[in-house]
Amino acid sequence: MRSPSTRLFVLLAGALFGAQAFAADPIKIGVYGPFSGGSSPMGLSMRNGVRLAADEINAKGGILGRKIELVDRDDQAVNERGAQVMQDLVSNEKVAAVLGPINTGVALASYKYPMEAKVPLLINVSAGAPVNELFKDYPDNYVFRIAAGDPIQAEMIVSEGVDKKKFKKVALLCDDTNYGQNGRQKMEDALAARKITPVYVGKFKIKDTDMTAQLQEARKAGAEAILAYGIGPELAQIANGMQKLGWRVPMIGSWTLSMSNFIDAAGPNGDGATMPQTFIQRGATSPKAKKFIADYQKKFTVERIPSAVSAAQGYDSMYVLAQAIEQAGGTEGPKIKAALEDLKKPYVGVIATWAKPFSKTDHEAVHREQVLMGVVGKGEVQPPTK
Amino acid sequence: MTDLLQLILSGVALGMIYALLAFGYSITFSTSRTINFAQGEFLMLGALTGLTAAVTWKLGYAGALFASALVGCVLGVVLEKAAIAPALKTRSAVSWILATVALGIIARNAAERIWGTDDVRFPAPLGDEPLTFLGVRVLPQELLVIGAAAVIMSGVELFLRKSIWGKAVTAVAADKDAAALMGINVPLVITFSFVLSSSIAAVSGVLVAPLTLAGATMGTLLGTKAYAVAIVGGLQSGLGVLVGGLLLGLSEQFTARYVSTGYKDTPGFVLLILILLVKPSGLFGKKTIKKV
Numbered sequence: 300m301r302s303p304s305t306r307l308f309v310l311l312a313g314a315l316f317g318a319q320a321f322a323a324d325p326i327k328i329g330v331y332g333p334f335s336g337g338s339s340p341m342g343l344s345m346r347n348g349v350r351l352a353a354d355e356i357n358a359k360g361g362i363l364g365r366k367i368e369l370v371d372r373d374d375q376a377v378n379e380r381g382a383q384v385m386q387d388l389v390s391n392e393k394v395a396a397v398l399g400p401i402n403t404g405v406a407l408a409s410y411k412y413p414m415e416a417k418v419p420l421l422i423n424v425s426a427g428a429p430v431n432e433l434f435k436d437y438p439d440n441y442v443f444r445i446a447a448g449d450p451i452q453a454e455m456i457v458s459e460g461v462d463k464k465k466f467k468k469v470a471l472l473c474d475d476t477n478y479g480q481n482g483r484q485k486m487e488d489a490l491a492a493r494k495i496t497p498v499y500v501g502k503f504k505i506k507d508t509d510m511t512a513q514l515q516e517a518r519k520a521g522a523e524a525i526l527a528y529g530i531g532p533e534l535a536q537i538a539n540g541m542q543k544l545g546w547r548v549p550m551i552g553s554w555t556l557s558m559s560n561f562i563d564a565a566g567p568n569g570d571g572a573t574m575p576q577t578f579i580q581r582g583a584t585s586p587k588a589k590k591f592i593a594d595y596q597k598k599f600t601v602e603r604i605p606s607a608v609s610a611a612q613g614y615d616s617m618y619v620l621a622q623a624i625e626q627a628g629g630t631e632g633p634k635i636k637a638a639l640e641d642l643k644k645p646y647v648g649v650i651a652t653w654a655k656p657f658s659k660t661d662h663e664a665v666h667r668e669q670v671l672m673g674v675v676g677k678g679e680v681q682p683p684t685k
Numbered sequence: 686m687t688d689l690l691q692l693i694l695s696g697v698a699l700g701m702i703y704a705l706l707a708f709g710y711s712i713t714f715s716t717s718r719t720i721n722f723a724q725g726e727f728l729m730l731g732a733l734t735g736l737t738a739a740v741t742w743k744l745g746y747a748g749a750l751f752a753s754a755l756v757g758c759v760l761g762v763v764l765e766k767a768a769i770a771p772a773l774k775t776r777s778a779v780s781w782i783l784a785t786v787a788l789g790i791i792a793r794n795a796a797e798r799i800w801g802t803d804d805v806r807f808p809a810p811l812g813d814e815p816l817t818f819l820g821v822r823v824l825p826q827e828l829l830v831i832g833a834a835a836v837i838m839s840g841v842e843l844f845l846r847k848s849i850w851g852k853a854v855t856a857v858a859a860d861k862d863a864a865a866l867m868g869i870n871v872p873l874v875i876t877f878s879f880v881l882s883s884s885i886a887a888v889s890g891v892l893v894a895p896l897t898l899a900g901a902t903m904g905t906l907l908g909t910k911a912y913a914v915a916i917v918g919g920l921q922s923g924l925g926v927l928v929g930g931l932l933l934g935l936s937e938q939f940t941a942r943y944v945s946t947g948y949k950d951t952p953g954f955v956l957l958i959l960i961l962l963v964k965p966s967g968l969f970g971k972k973t974i975k976k977v
Contacts, residue, residue: 335802336902475947502946506906508897511695512941512949515688532804532898543815544691545822564806564898566813605803 325368326361326630328353328620329388329397332424333376333405337505337532340559340605341401345424346371347599348613349398351591354598356617362624367617370394374405378477381405382412389416395630396421398616401609403427403478414441417632419623419639421445423616424609426452426554427481430662441636443657445616445650445664446608447577452553452670453485455575459672460524460551461493470499470522472513472537474529482528482553498522503533510540518546527552534572535564542568549573557673557680559605569675576673577650577665578611580604582682591649603679615648619656619664622646687820692938698827698896700934701834705889706911707918707926708838709882714920715858716878719769719781723789724886725908727760729901730792731887732894733800736807746810749891757887761880764788769879770872789908796901804900807891826895833892837885842923854878858921910950913957919967928968932956 330349332342353367361367370392374381381400388394389412396419400406406428413420414437422428422444430444460466471486473479483500490497498520501513514537517525525541525548527534534556541547549571555561556574565572580603583589591614595604604610619642620635626643627634640662645654656664673680706728710720721727734756735749742748768784811825845851856864857874865871890904897903910933918929936952960967 335797337804337900339802504949506902507949509695509699509938511691512938513946515691515942519688532900535898539813542813543822543824545815545817560803560805564804566806568813 329394345609345613348610352617385409457489470517531558531560538565696935696938700931704930707915725904726792727886728890729904731890735891757884761883765879807894809895919970922969925969
């Protein structure tokens, strides 16, 4: 009869030995975004989407026989914090690749670390981050994106207002962050291409609660529509402010008009707000997308995904990355990058089927044809009517 | 003209919120020469407790006000015992500043754990349909904020001047040692002033939340602006904080409308710097001579 401690020892030794023998080191993937604050619906949905994909991949045996280990960090939508988080992920955690972030400023503050360390950064939400623009300074570009970038979004917003709805006088309202001002610039460019100057250009700050002054200006200038760029809570204050002033014109804006905190905080005042979307929960038709929604709802016990776009992009980005690592046959940055730029097997994703999403000169996976215009109604984002 | 009236109204509503919070600063400053830098966070805790009371427990808006006042009282006692009293004992200015700031951070983190990190809608008790006067559209909640702030501030001023308790507070504010010699329980009065100031902050939270959305980060900026208001108006003057609040609220609205939305906050803070240079005790503050 062996004593309990001997038995425990044998058990422990066995466990240790077993771990070494069977599981090769996990592949570490960094995930960063705002998991608190006004941007958190996007950050948390993105993280959950990534987790869902990683769990599915792990359940099927992982990548190259190795499990995925997600290292997630909250950047709190603070630019400096994003830079710290990224340094930590790249230098200390030594991740194979990074997924994220959400906020333009965070992306701007942090992209150079993975670039220097030759670790691919797959941006899955931020629309304002530079991607293809980086080739100029970094011919060996490690930044990729699976999300609709600002140039596409601004073009679609302007096209919706000017080409489709035939508005001649539009007012721009954008927040004063890198995101809002970048969007404003892109919208002005798109308007200029149509020989239109906005009748009013207004600015607001994060946490501003009263938009009276800006809306009065826009009304006085005779605006027929508001083109807005910002995040959920402040966009809701614009919608609520219009209701208060008794002046309601159509609101067309950045994809963030689909955020749960816009829809909830604006209530009926937000109905009709129109925005570019890569994914609409209500409009999902493909079996893959339907399964994704059902799995998400079950795993995270929610009915409406707080930011369905972020969740879907997070999910697809994890799978595309996994496929690239599989193809690369290892976790060295340059190899993964080369695989991403020449993905052999098309991946049937939630947003679209990604056949060669990237090339050596184009690191943007999403193009205009993958984006549609969603409309807020009945407390959620509705697919476009015809 | 209507545009102008509309702006004034929005500015006054905003200013009243600042004034109400700044009023809380002035109450504790007068008795203990200390300020609760977590005032904005107390407003936030009041709003979120009110939200739980009104929506989850279905106690209605009155229930929300009551719950927030209760939370404010408890917070006031905790704050005074944990952060202020030890600092007053050691006469250390640094320690109460750090302690109240720390308490604010703890409050914010706790709120994020309990209520999450999202900004949510607080149902307005009088509805969201604006009323129209002379072509000016105003939300019922804005009128409620202006009215309630006026009632609270004048009520407290009246209380301080007329009631025996209020006179005790005024006496401590005027001269702590003399008040103690007259048989006034000075520590109790100081605790009371913190209870009063904290519950005003918490109730303000329930008042402003239907206009601003409720969330763990709603109080930080309001707290900072109210602090500026208190400095501009004079920390020891009830009238001063009211004027300071209106000044800041109106200047924000007018700058946003007639100068640029980007410079909205500038005039208020330029005024703050000017006042600090020219009249550090504030527009309505009495000059205090510090005997060393």
